[in-house]
Amino acid sequence: MEQFFANYPLPFNETxxxxxxxxIRMQNSQVQFSSDVLKSVFSCIDLTxxxxxxxxxxxxxxxxxxxxxxxxxxxxxxxxAVCVYPVFAPVIKSSLVAxxxxxxxxxxxxxxxxxxxxxxxxxxRKAVDFGVDEVDVVISVGExxxxxxxxxxxxxxxxxxxxxxxxxxxxxxxxxxxxxxxIWRASLLAMEAGADFIKTSTGKSPVSATPEAAFVMxxxxxxxxxxxxxxxxxxxxxxxxxxxxxxxxxSLVSVILGDAWLNPQWFRIGASRLANHxxxxxxxxxxxxxxxxxxx
Numbered sequence: 001m002e003q004f005f006a007n008y009p010l011p012f013n014e015t016x017x018x019x020x021x022x023x024i025r026m027q028n029s030q031v032q033f034s035s036d037v038l039k040s041v042f043s044c045i046d047l048t049x050x051x052x053x054x055x056x057x058x059x060x061x062x063x064x065x066x067x068x069x070x071x072x073x074x075x076x077x078x079x080x081a082v083c084v085y086p087v088f089a090p091v092i093k094s095s096l097v098a099x100x101x102x103x104x105x106x107x108x109x110x111x112x113x114x115x116x117x118x119x120x121x122x123x124x125r126k127a128v129d130f131g132v133d134e135v136d137v138v139i140s141v142g143e144x145x146x147x148x149x150x151x152x153x154x155x156x157x158x159x160x161x162x163x164x165x166x167x168x169x170x171x172x173x174x175x176x177x178x179x180x181x182x183i184w185r186a187s188l189l190a191m192e193a194g195a196d197f198i199k200t201s202t203g204k205s206p207v208s209a210t211p212e213a214a215f216v217m218x219x220x221x222x223x224x225x226x227x228x229x230x231x232x233x234x235x236x237x238x239x240x241x242x243x244x245x246x247x248x249x250x251s252l253v254s255v256i257l258g259d260a261w262l263n264p265q266w267f268r269i270g271a272s273r274l275a276n277h278x279x280x281x282x283x284x285x286x287x288x289x290x291x292x293x294x295x296x
Contacts, residue, residue, distance in 0.1 A: 001149040004192070008223050010184050017180065017215050024251055033247055035285040041246050042278045043077040046104060046235070046268045047296065049084055050203070059088045063095035065296055070098070072295065076282075079275065080264035081134060085110075086123055089130035102167075104134035108159060111173075111202035113138040117155050124162040135159075136169040136270075138202060141176050144186055152186075156193030169197035169235055169268075172217070175207025180216050187220035191232050201238035203270065208238025214249055218256040234261065237270025243281045246274055272296075 012020075049062050062082065069078050081102035082092055092103045105127045108120035124135055137159055143151050160168055170190035177183050190198050198217055201208040214236050221232050234257070236249045246269055253261050261267050279293040 008188050010181055017212055021211050028251055035282045038278050038282050039076050041250055044264050044267050044269055045079045045275055046081045046083045046270045047079045048272045056091050059084055059091045060095045067098045080268055086127040089127040089132050093131045102133040105132050106136045108137035111204040113140050121158055121162045128164055128166055134167040135163050138171040141173050152189050153193050160194035167196040169199045170195040171199045171202055174200045174213035175205045183213050183216040184220055187217045191224045197233035197235050199235040199237055203238030209236040209240055214252050233266040235268040240269055240271050241273050243278055
């Protein structure tokens, strides 16, 4: 594995990251973001309901809100996907009919990833059999921290095979990784194993998405693309609540990877509360009304 990592030397240190992030934040503070930009961000949301109290009824009602969205907001594109626990794959298959909105599940022992690899594979295959378009999984964080990189690579490859034609998003749980080199290496392993997207976090750990982790992951995507010619998507998730939060990640993608990534095919935001806040801000920009929108 060391030879593999040698192909991707870490090109910066923590001081470089802090300086670059300061510059991007300064640039953002001087730009007046438009409702069009916020609408673009909205269209990249993976709208999630991942609660212990979720039920078939509540997930069906959640999907119905998404189905009604463009009737209520005809000037906007819908969210990119609806993401639920795998047991609800049949529910979103039958209930989610909004054009273009993907059916996504978390799987493989989410959020801890602490189960048998064959159980992870079986769970994914059952979800895929119900027609999901996308599967979000977590790396075996403990094994990664112990340096078992070959295990991580092989397990994700097995998961990749189980996912089949669906898209695979691999969650690094960056808040549990101790330094930027760990985030860098986890990103590279996930992409080498076949991830279509790499994702920061589950939202279930004390530390979720951070701009610093995003900076490292985005540069890893760029470096991997240079070496392999493969294009990989990016998904920050967890703790992204306000439009300002989302716009920072949007800007990081634009600066590091380019505007070609700023669409749902290559950029997603995992969020449950962000959508309503974006809708409220768009309404304020377009009409001057400051009534809080609580559609979802």
